[in-house]
Amino acid sequence: MEKSTQNGAVKEEQPKSSGDASVCGYDSLHHLLKDNLKPHHYQEVNRLLTGLNCGKPLDTIVLPESATDLSVQHGFDLQAYSFHAEKELLREPRIVRVGLIQNSIALPTTAHFADQKKALFEKVKPIIDAAGSSGVNILCLQEAWMMPFALCTREKRWCEFAEPVDGESTQFLQSFALKYNMVIISPILERDMNHGEVIWNTVVVIGNHGNIIGKHRKNHIPRVGDFNESTYYIEGNTGHPVFETQFGKIGINICYGRHHPLNWLAFGLNGAEIVFNPSATVGELSEPMWSIEARNGAIANSYFVAAINRVGTETFPNAFTSGDGKPAHADFGHFYGSSYVAAPDASCTPSLSRNRDGLLVTDMDLNLCRQVKDKWGFRMTARYELYEETLANYMKSDFEPQIIGDPLLHKKSS
Amino acid sequence: MEKSTQNGAVKEEQPKSSGDASVCGYDSLHHLLKDNLKPHHYQEVNRLLTGLNCGKPLDTIVLPESATDLSVQHGFDLQAYSFHAEKELLREPRIVRVGLIQNSIALPTTAHFADQKKALFEKVKPIIDAAGSSGVNILCLQEAWMMPFALCTREKRWCEFAEPVDGESTQFLQSFALKYNMVIISPILERDMNHGEVIWNTVVVIGNHGNIIGKHRKNHIPRVGDFNESTYYIEGNTGHPVFETQFGKIGINICYGRHHPLNWLAFGLNGAEIVFNPSATVGELSEPMWSIEARNGAIANSYFVAAINRVGTETFPNAFTSGDGKPAHADFGHFYGSSYVAAPDASCTPSLSRNRDGLLVTDMDLNLCRQVKDKWGFRMTARYELYEETLANYMKSDFEPQIIGDPLLHKKSS
Known part of the structure; x- marks a missing residue:
C-alpha cells in the first residue's frame, strides 16, 4: 500500500478529510458502534439504523479459505452477509450472490497512464479472484475504476484513459466473467468511436459467458464542488435500461444519479430487481447523504x-481551485468507501471500511422484491397519472405553481 | 399519564413493541448513543448520522422559562435546535421558528368520544402554550391528532370523530393561532358536508390571524398491515398545494405519502420551503424507514x-385481526414518536422521545433552500422531460419495459 505523501502520490491511510481527524483509524461506523457500545445497546442501535428484525444482525456467510486468504494477503476488507426473505409456496427462492468492489488507485497519478491502468488491473485482480472463488454471481466495480477520478482538474489529458466499450478494461474483465461464470458490471470512461469519439461516463455489462450484454450511460451529471463533470461528458442517452442477466434483472444508477429519485424510479418501472450505484464521492461533500x-x-x-x-x-x-475562495490544492478530499447493500424491506448491511479496499458479498433472494411490493403496495398506490400531469405542467414556460395564499398575508398582527 | 393496561386503556410507558424489550427505558437513539459513547466517538457518529459539520452539533436554543416549566409540569420532552445557513449579500436571513407536537391519547378508547376529544384538547393545550410562548411561528400537530388512530379496527363508529374543516378542533386551534400569531397545521379526520358527508384524511392550515387558509387531503392511502385506511377514506383530490403563509411556503405530505418520492417532488415543484409529514406509524412496521x-x-x-x-x-x-395469521389482538403496536426535522443540506436534529409526548422547536433560515439548490443543482440536472415520457409510457396498457436481454441467457455454462 502506497504511503508516500508528496505531490502526485497516493495517500490511502490517515485521510485528512474534515470531521474524522479526532478519531482517525476507526474503520467504519458499524465497527465504531460495535466496539464501543454494550452488546444490548449495539443490538438496539443496529435495529434502528439497519432495520434488522428485532436487532438480530444479518447472517454472515462463511466464504472459502481461498477468498479469506486473498483478503489477508492483499489487505482488503472482506465482509459477507445474507438477507432474509420469506419462503413462498409457488416460487422457489431465487438466491443471487452479489459482490461489490471498492478500491483506491494503485500508482501515483504522475505515473505513466499505461502503468497506472496496468497497476489498477493488478490491484483488483485478487479481489475479483476472491469474488469468483466465493461464488459471486454478479460483481460490480466502482465508478471509472480503471483510472484516477481526475475530473476535478479540468485537464483534458485524462481523456486518454477513455476506452471503447470493448476496450482493454472490458477485455480484462471478460476473462474473469467467463472463468467464474459471473456477470460483471464495469464502470469506465467510454470513448464512442462511432460518434465523433466523444466521451461518456458508462457502465459495460458483461454476461456470465464473457459476452458484452450492453452498456448504460450516466443520466445525471454533477456540477457541484470540484465535480463539474460536464467538462468531459454530458447527460447519457441510453434511457433506463434493465439488463436481463442469468442471475436477475439489474439496473445501474451511476454516482450522482442517486440524488435523483426519478432516476431510481425509472429503473424500477423497467423491472429492475437490483440497482447498482457505482460512485466516487468524498467526505466533506456527501458523507451524511451516503447512508x-x-x-x-x-x-x-x-x-x-x-x-x-x-x-x-x-x-x-x-x-x-474549487470555486470556494480557498487556495489551490492538489487533491479534493477523501473518498470514504463505505460500500453497502440495502434491501427493499429497509434492512441493510454494515458498510465496508472507510479507508481500505474491500469486497462486500451478499446473498439476496430476489423473491423479496415482490414480497415487499405485495406487502407495502407502493406501486399500487403511486398515482403515476397525477405526476405525469405535474411534470408536464412544470415544464411549461408559463407554469404556475399550485399556491394557496393567505388573504390576510399582509395584515398587520394585532 | 395513564398507566392502566386493561382493555381499552392507554399504555404509554414501557411499550412492548418488538425489538426494544431488552433496552426499554431509553428515550431516543441520540440519548442512547450520547449516554454510552465516549464524547469523541459520539461526535463522529453524530457527524455520520446527522450530517453536522465536523461533528459539531446543531446549536441549541434557550427557550423561556414559561416553556420549560410547562414541559416539566406536564412531563413532555422539549428540545430546541437551530440550523445553520450562510449569510447572503442581497437577502436578509429568513429565520422561521417551527414547532412539532407529538403526543399519546389522553383517555382510554372506551371513554365517551366527546370526553376523549376534550381530554386531547386539554392534553395538547400546555404543549401549544409552550410553543406559543417560545415564539414558534409555524406549529404542526400529528396525523388525526384529535382522536385515537382507530382505523385498524375497521369499525365505522370511529367516523363520529370526523369534523368539517371549520369544526371544533379547528376552532380550538384558531384561538391559539390568533393569541400567539402562529400558523397552525391541524391534521384531522374530515367530514365533507358539501359532498355527501364523505370522510377524508385532511390537514387544515390556520393562518397566524386565526383564519383558515385552506386544506389539503392525504394523497396516498396505505393498505398495509393493520392500516387499510381506504376503509374510511380514499385518495385525496387537492393536488399538491403549497400554502403561502406569513412565515414561508409550506406543504404537507401526510403519513404514508412519505414513502412516495413523487409526492415529495410535487410539493417541491410547487415551491415548498418546508414540508410537514404528520404521521401515525408503529415500530414493527416502519421504524427503520423513519430516519x-x-x-x-x-x-x-x-x-x-x-x-x-x-x-x-x-x-x-x-x-x-391483521391478516397475518396471528391471534386477534386489541392494539397494533407502539407509536414510536421520534419526531425530527431534516434540512436540505442533509443535516438533521436529534429526534424526540420514543415514549413521551414532546415539543420540538427548530429555527431554520429558509434561505438555505436556495443555497442548497445553487450548490447541488438537483433541479437543473433533473431532466424532467425524460421522466414525463417514462411515466406516460408506463401507464399505457401495452407498456414494454426497456429490457436488454442477454442473447446467451439460456446457453449452458461451460
Missing part, C-alpha cells in the same frame, strides 16, 4: 440497491 | 422536512 439515498431508493422502489464508493485520497500533479 | 424517508425528501428537493409521529400504544375495545 440515506441508496436505502431510500431500495425502500421506495422495492428492489435491492448496491452502493459502491471508491477509497482514499488522490493527489494530482497540478493544483486546481 | 430515511423524510431526510431523503429534504435532500432530494432542497427544502426542510418536519416529520411527526404519535406516541404510545392504543388499545381498542374489540379485538381485530
Whole structure:
C-alpha cells in the first residue's frame, strides 16, 4: 500500500478529510458502534439504523479459505452477509450472490497512464479472484475504476484513459466473467468511436459467458464542488435500461444519479430487481447523504440497491481551485468507501471500511422484491397519472405553481 | 399519564413493541448513543448520522422559562435546535421558528368520544402554550391528532370523530393561532358536508390571524398491515398545494405519502420551503424507514422536512385481526414518536422521545433552500422531460419495459 505523501502520490491511510481527524483509524461506523457500545445497546442501535428484525444482525456467510486468504494477503476488507426473505409456496427462492468492489488507485497519478491502468488491473485482480472463488454471481466495480477520478482538474489529458466499450478494461474483465461464470458490471470512461469519439461516463455489462450484454450511460451529471463533470461528458442517452442477466434483472444508477429519485424510479418501472450505484464521492461533500439515498431508493422502489464508493485520497500533479475562495490544492478530499447493500424491506448491511479496499458479498433472494411490493403496495398506490400531469405542467414556460395564499398575508398582527 | 393496561386503556410507558424489550427505558437513539459513547466517538457518529459539520452539533436554543416549566409540569420532552445557513449579500436571513407536537391519547378508547376529544384538547393545550410562548411561528400537530388512530379496527363508529374543516378542533386551534400569531397545521379526520358527508384524511392550515387558509387531503392511502385506511377514506383530490403563509411556503405530505418520492417532488415543484409529514406509524412496521424517508425528501428537493409521529400504544375495545395469521389482538403496536426535522443540506436534529409526548422547536433560515439548490443543482440536472415520457409510457396498457436481454441467457455454462 502506497504511503508516500508528496505531490502526485497516493495517500490511502490517515485521510485528512474534515470531521474524522479526532478519531482517525476507526474503520467504519458499524465497527465504531460495535466496539464501543454494550452488546444490548449495539443490538438496539443496529435495529434502528439497519432495520434488522428485532436487532438480530444479518447472517454472515462463511466464504472459502481461498477468498479469506486473498483478503489477508492483499489487505482488503472482506465482509459477507445474507438477507432474509420469506419462503413462498409457488416460487422457489431465487438466491443471487452479489459482490461489490471498492478500491483506491494503485500508482501515483504522475505515473505513466499505461502503468497506472496496468497497476489498477493488478490491484483488483485478487479481489475479483476472491469474488469468483466465493461464488459471486454478479460483481460490480466502482465508478471509472480503471483510472484516477481526475475530473476535478479540468485537464483534458485524462481523456486518454477513455476506452471503447470493448476496450482493454472490458477485455480484462471478460476473462474473469467467463472463468467464474459471473456477470460483471464495469464502470469506465467510454470513448464512442462511432460518434465523433466523444466521451461518456458508462457502465459495460458483461454476461456470465464473457459476452458484452450492453452498456448504460450516466443520466445525471454533477456540477457541484470540484465535480463539474460536464467538462468531459454530458447527460447519457441510453434511457433506463434493465439488463436481463442469468442471475436477475439489474439496473445501474451511476454516482450522482442517486440524488435523483426519478432516476431510481425509472429503473424500477423497467423491472429492475437490483440497482447498482457505482460512485466516487468524498467526505466533506456527501458523507451524511451516503447512508440515506441508496436505502431510500431500495425502500421506495422495492428492489435491492448496491452502493459502491471508491477509497482514499488522490493527489494530482497540478493544483486546481474549487470555486470556494480557498487556495489551490492538489487533491479534493477523501473518498470514504463505505460500500453497502440495502434491501427493499429497509434492512441493510454494515458498510465496508472507510479507508481500505474491500469486497462486500451478499446473498439476496430476489423473491423479496415482490414480497415487499405485495406487502407495502407502493406501486399500487403511486398515482403515476397525477405526476405525469405535474411534470408536464412544470415544464411549461408559463407554469404556475399550485399556491394557496393567505388573504390576510399582509395584515398587520394585532 | 395513564398507566392502566386493561382493555381499552392507554399504555404509554414501557411499550412492548418488538425489538426494544431488552433496552426499554431509553428515550431516543441520540440519548442512547450520547449516554454510552465516549464524547469523541459520539461526535463522529453524530457527524455520520446527522450530517453536522465536523461533528459539531446543531446549536441549541434557550427557550423561556414559561416553556420549560410547562414541559416539566406536564412531563413532555422539549428540545430546541437551530440550523445553520450562510449569510447572503442581497437577502436578509429568513429565520422561521417551527414547532412539532407529538403526543399519546389522553383517555382510554372506551371513554365517551366527546370526553376523549376534550381530554386531547386539554392534553395538547400546555404543549401549544409552550410553543406559543417560545415564539414558534409555524406549529404542526400529528396525523388525526384529535382522536385515537382507530382505523385498524375497521369499525365505522370511529367516523363520529370526523369534523368539517371549520369544526371544533379547528376552532380550538384558531384561538391559539390568533393569541400567539402562529400558523397552525391541524391534521384531522374530515367530514365533507358539501359532498355527501364523505370522510377524508385532511390537514387544515390556520393562518397566524386565526383564519383558515385552506386544506389539503392525504394523497396516498396505505393498505398495509393493520392500516387499510381506504376503509374510511380514499385518495385525496387537492393536488399538491403549497400554502403561502406569513412565515414561508409550506406543504404537507401526510403519513404514508412519505414513502412516495413523487409526492415529495410535487410539493417541491410547487415551491415548498418546508414540508410537514404528520404521521401515525408503529415500530414493527416502519421504524427503520423513519430516519430515511423524510431526510431523503429534504435532500432530494432542497427544502426542510418536519416529520411527526404519535406516541404510545392504543388499545381498542374489540379485538381485530391483521391478516397475518396471528391471534386477534386489541392494539397494533407502539407509536414510536421520534419526531425530527431534516434540512436540505442533509443535516438533521436529534429526534424526540420514543415514549413521551414532546415539543420540538427548530429555527431554520429558509434561505438555505436556495443555497442548497445553487450548490447541488438537483433541479437543473433533473431532466424532467425524460421522466414525463417514462411515466406516460408506463401507464399505457401495452407498456414494454426497456429490457436488454442477454442473447446467451439460456446457453449452458461451460
